[in-house]
Amino acid sequence: MARLQEICGERQVGLKLNLMRYKIIQVVAVIILISLAGSAGYNFGFRAGEQAPKNIVIQGVANMDGQAGVDFSTFWQTWKLIDENYLRADEVSPQNKVYGAISGLVGALKDPYSEYLPPGDNKKFQEDVQGNFGGIGAELGIRDNQLIIVAPLKNTPAERIGLLAGDSIFKINASSTEGITVQAAVQKIRGPIGTEVKLQIFREKWKEPKDFNITRENITIPTLDLTMKDGQIAHIQLYSFNANAERLLYDAAVKALSQDAQGIILDLRNDPGGFLEVAVDIAGWFLPRDTLVVSEEDKTGGGKKMYTQGNGAFKDMPLIVLINKGSASAAEILAGALRDQRGIKIIGEKSFGKGTVQQLLNLKDNSSLKITMAHWVMPSGKILTDAGITPDIEVKLTEEDIAKKRDPQLDKALEVLKSEISK
Secondary structure (H helix, E strand, C coil), X not given: CHHHHXXXXXXXXXXXXXXXXXXXXXXXXXXXXXXXXXXXXXXXXXXXXXXXXXXXXXXXXXXXXXXXXXXXXXXXXXXXXXXHHCCCHHHCCHHHHHHHHHHHHHHCCCCCCCEEECHHHHHHHHHHHHCCCEECCEEEEEECCEEXXXXXXXXXXXXXXXXXXXXXXXXXXXXXXXXXXXXXXXXXXXXXXXXXXXXXXXXCCXXXXXXXXXXXXXXXXXXXXXXXXXXXXXXXXXCCECXXXXXXXXXXXXXHHHCCCCEEEEECCCCCCECHHHHHHHHHHHXXXXXXXXXXXXXXXXXXXXXXXXXXXXXXXXXXXXXXXXXXXXXXXXXXXXXXXXXXXXXXXXXXXXXXXXXXXXXXXXXXEEEEEEEEECCCCCECCCXXXXXXXXXXXXXXXXXXXXXXXXXXXXXXXXXXXXX
């Protein structure tokens, strides 16, 4: 109780969140090249050969010189051939061709988290971020060029209908998802509340894909639940690192300590992440103050290091962390930091593997570029990559377990934690 009074009396520095510390850099879109004149011919011996245009004039396009060593002549040759030969060339505006070219440029990065949003898509993206929307309640991602469910959110249509972390989405309303971006998939799946979207889903052990008709709802993202297990163990399920997470963790800490909790299971299963700063602040409950949580490393090798600033209320309390395929981003960072800095055991299945940082850069025509600009390095020096975090004790959760409401992962965590408490 003395510890509880100490915690309740402290000011919560971590609750004063600077959730958007990243610099927003204004980027000017460059739309290529001046009109050039002239052509070059090839001479094949004693006869004139075919002439292949090297310098091509494109009417109606403002141009600038390209980067040194880059030859844009093939690009402009293709542009002109489309204008001259494509059946429906008059239906495609020059501006839309530019947008398509920029999308192809970003696609050349082969990074599933980098994408270009033309003005219309960017406007819809901003509206979705700021307001309510009708959806199915699932975090989406790309793995091996395939659209997948990263994590179904608690008490949403996706969870209730039986979608699982790691499920592949082959079709959305009969349209193939081959080559689709996450943002494009989100736009297809979202829609008016009460309407249906059909997803064709494939799961690893299935022989063939299955169709799911899912009714869209207004999605409220859950944050945290606390349950006391066997009278002495606090089971804290953290579903998202959103702006409310640390305040709710504080409430859970007060309640758990008032009930004389002797150990904690921090359940990060199906937690797709959220604000990094929130994850660092939450780490401050379980680690001593000024402990390194994670480092951000950009292409120059530079970046910032992030340290705990919390009260360390649970830094000496026995702790177990649960993860699965739906644990991603900030959830992986927190789990990895607790293992690296305290030797905390991790139980469950390998995590998703989202170890990069994206930044949304506004362009001058109200389009935007979402681009990967850094990756995370754990305190051990390991880079958090697509490989994800491997648990210390692997425990699978099968479809049969879910149907029969069994949780062998939680059962194992309770077993291991009780053993540590008894020591």
